[in-house]
Amino acid sequence: MAVIARLAGVSTPTVSRVLNGRSGVASETRRQVEALLQEHGYRRPNVAVPAASVEVVFFGLESHLGISILRGVERVVRQRDLVVGFTDVSMPGSKSRTWADQLLARRPVGVIAAHSYFTPQDHALLSASGIPMVALDPAGIPPEAVPSVGAANWSGGVAAARHLLLLGHRRIAVIGGPVNSLAARARLEACRAAMDAAGVPLEGRLVRNGEFFFEEGLALGRDLLGLADRPTAVVCGNDLQALGVYEAARLARLSIPDDLSVIGFDDLDCSHWCGPPLTTVRQPFDEMGAAAAALVLAFVDGEVPSQTRVELPTTLMVRGSTAPPRDR
Amino acid sequence: MAVIARLAGVSTPTVSRVLNGRSGVASETRRQVEALLQEHGYRRPNVAVPAASVEVVFFGLESHLGISILRGVERVVRQRDLVVGFTDVSMPGSKSRTWADQLLARRPVGVIAAHSYFTPQDHALLSASGIPMVALDPAGIPPEAVPSVGAANWSGGVAAARHLLLLGHRRIAVIGGPVNSLAARARLEACRAAMDAAGVPLEGRLVRNGEFFFEEGLALGRDLLGLADRPTAVVCGNDLQALGVYEAARLARLSIPDDLSVIGFDDLDCSHWCGPPLTTVRQPFDEMGAAAAALVLAFVDGEVPSQTRVELPTTLMVRGSTAPPRDR
Known part of the structure; x- marks a missing residue:
């Protein structure tokens, strides 16, 4: 030296x-x-103490949103020279140790759980560890006392239904998410409320529920489009379901938006790339990641945040998949 | 206790x-x-030494492949109780410190560079640090002496062109990637070679080059579809370009695959969800991540791997976007 x-x-x-x-x-x-x-050919032995990490825990199917969330987390966490850690707990683990055991062994200073498959056991384990944890957009019921960050699902659902009503749609179908997802319930019930308020009650025969997958959107879309008096518009629980409805329409030789309007929820990258670009309710995943990171770092610093539930706004992104109904 | x-x-x-x-x-x-x-209300003070990390460095646009790569890395790295770190260096950094400075400050035991925007300065900095680095699928020219993992771009390009030739296509267009990307060059030149070998030389007027974006695929697709003697098939540099060509076809009221066959490269998730599902050359990003992790951990262990270039096979995934030409 x-x-x-x-x-x-x-x-x-x-x-x-x-x-x-x-x-x-x-x-x-x-x-x-x-x-x-x-x-001078100096190669430093890497013996320094590694930086601590904030680990973001995903569960397989949420991963399409993963990179946006990770970017948001990184924006906040990198200022502290901490590592942003990635874990996907849907991958098969070892027999003797659960993902939570393995996570604890890595000694993160904080954990952001970007999935909703916590068991009470997982929660107890993390809680006893003293490592602060924040839940990000839990689609299910987050364990009590877990601080969390989410998006305004209800107002997003209202915005979607109102957009279709304003375009003149009356036969509007709604595909809800999994029945045990509170976020999905909020979206569906918000559509129902907005339609009631407009004097256009949601018909029971036009309501479906399914997992947040492309395949479910395809199956439920085919089902809806096969009805005698088929809907002129479909509000979907998320973008993947909406892409499934696109495929159902294509197979039925129906044109979007001329024969059918479609609205998604999330605003995934691929919602820009489908033909036509998808009208959808944007969740600000990047900002949600940043908010979760700020919240978990406050706990790391020993602060007691005044709010332990942060809800960020959703935005209706009007693109090419919605138009007035033909038979108006 | x-x-x-x-x-x-x-x-x-x-x-x-x-x-x-x-x-x-x-x-x-x-x-x-x-x-x-x-x-008993025990809350453990989090004073233990944190686990070290293997950091995966992305540059914005490659992030659609990001989660698959991260999963592959995690599969290998989690067995060692190391953290899988995420960094996106396309995000604006601080003024005084480059991303490489910040990365070094976090003291990872290894770095996987899943992007190709290294400057010689970055490379020198990481090299002097003594932290082993492996490049993953460098689209550009990886700095010399950097061990790397990639996919068989050439044989993927050959498979794509042969598939179209076997279907009977003769007017085949090829959209290449950025001209400074060796991987993109390999795909384009492989198509040319396969077509030459089949006695169907690639016409100069049907070759285009563009960045790996949807928008470029759309613009170049519109250009190609506007030609007097338009192509009956297009091989694209990646899936995003292919989705752009889908949109160009939709705007021109051409049906895929009846009026136009399209082939992508990568096999992103969204290639399953477009209508019709995209025929594409699959890169095994998960396995590439795992191979890069195994290679970097070998260096961490002080081993001298016998191979410092790992190339994994690509696979043609035949789906609904390719069919015999109508005017055969």
Whole structure:
């Protein structure tokens, strides 16, 4: 280090700072020192204490939203020189240790659970560990006392139904999500309420429920489009279901939006890329990730946040998949 | 700890093992100890040394493949109780520190660079740090001496072109990727070679180059479909371009595959969800992530791997977007 310091015309502590990746060194100096280190064949043994992490826990099917959430988390967490950790707990684990055991063994300073498949056992384990945890958009019922970040599902559902009503639709079908998902329930019931308020009650024969998958949207869409008096519009529980309804329409040789209007929920990247681009209710996954990270870091700092439930707004993104009904 | 140990009927070291998330404790015992800890209101101060990480570095646009890659990395890395770290270097960083500076400050034991925007400076910095690095599917020219994992782009391109030739296509267009991407060049030149070998030379007027975006596929697709003697099939540089060509066909009121066959490259999730499902060349991103993780961990262990370039096979996935040409 002394040799490099002399060659670079800097102090030994400065070289040490560069070696340890610490701040407080001008970029130009850092570059010069790194160049000299490389020139002299210095390879630093990697023995420094690793940075702690905030781990984001996913469960397989939510992963289409994963990168947006991770980006939002990173935006907040990188300022602390912490690692943003990724775990997908839908992958088969080892026989002797659960994902929660493995997570604890990695000693994160905080955990963001971007899925809703917690068992009370998982929760007890994490809780006893003293590691702060925040739930992000739990589609099910989050365990009590878990701080959480979500989006305004209800107002998103209202916006979707009102958009179709304003376009003149009357035979509107609604595909809800899994029955045990509170978020999905909120979306469906919001459509029903908005339609009631407009004097256009949702017909029971036009309501379906299914998992948040493409395949479910396809099956339920075929079912709805096969009805004698088929709907002129479908509000879906999420974007994947909406893409399934697109495929059902294509197979039935119906054109979107001329023969059928379709609305999704989420605003996945692929909702821009389908033909026509999908009208959908945007959830701000990036901002939700950032909010969850800020909340978990507050707990890490020993703060007691005034709010332990953060709900971010949803936005109706009107694109090409909605239009007035033909038979208006 | 002694109190809990007595209540649980286990030794104090066993309680300590549970507290520190270490193995060697039966699941049932672990659960019992955790329950007692919780019951007695024990909250463990999180002072243990955090686990080290293997960081996966993305650059924005590659992120549609991100989750698959992360899953593959996790499969290998979780066995060591290491954290899988996520970084997207396309996000605006701080003014004083580059992403590489910040990465080094987190002290990962290994780095997987799932993007190809390394500057020689970045490479020098990481190299001097002594932290092993593996490049994953570098679309550009990876810096020399960087071990890397990729997919068989050439044979994927050959498979795509042969599939169309066998269906009877003669006017085949090829949309290549960015001109500075070696992977994209391999795909394009492989199509050309396969067509030459079949006695159906690729016409210069049917070759285009563009970035790996939906919008480029749309623009280049509209261009190709506007030609007097338009192609009956298009091989695209990746799936996003192919989805852009879908939209170009829809706007031109051409039906896929009746009027136009389309082939992509990557096999993103959304290639299953477009109408019709896309015929594409699958890159095994999950396996590529696992291979990169295994390679970087070998370096961490001080091994000298016999191979520092791993190339995994690609597979043509035939779905609904390809059919014999109408004007055969």
